[in-house]
Amino acid sequence: MTVHNELRLLPWSGPNGKPCFLSPATDGGYLSRLADNTEAVQLGLGAELLEHALDVLAAEDAEDEELHLLAIDLTGALRDILRVAESRGHRLPTTSGAVSQPGEEGPHLSASAFC
Template sequence: MSEHATPWSEGPAMQGPRLLPWATAEGKPCYLSTDGRGYVATLADNIESVQLGMGAELLEYARDTMAPGAKILSATEYCWLACRLTEALSDALRVADSRGQRLPGPEEEEEAGEDV
């Protein structure tokens, strides 16, 4: 099984504010009012791609460390790996949440189909 970071720039036009792939200094979510184009939207797309790519690479590393015959890591190394995997999972869930919010709902899909 292979994981790939996919760009979202070809995604559907958004409705409402977009959840960005970063938080405020206080840890609160950041949102952007956008049509899906522009500098900040493009920056967010690029950061999401980097986050997903890094997560895929980290997952590959984790799988390699757990493979039969792999070198046993120290407790510190396993702790580091667990922390990085937690960060990567958090990033991936935020990207999924953001992209899920941008998907058209069933009503929007029906309306789009009627306009054709």
């Protein structure tokens, strides 16, 4: 089993919204731990926001402004969670059983890799 030797996509953006990356040589260092903690916070906030969204949508008296703000918050949380998923997906180890589809990037694992 080998590990991807790619730059790690960090869970925050740089100037002008550009992605930030961390060299794998610094894995386990301060920035890596900060990124891990930031990802955990983002995922936790996303889960809390989902619960709030379910409550708001279940209420029959939700106002347009409240729904608009909810949509903005959900969009931000989805952006953060997709970035976490992309970053973690690129760091998955590959195995000899990896399955790749033409034109797709990133690691691909067969179902047997999860058993």
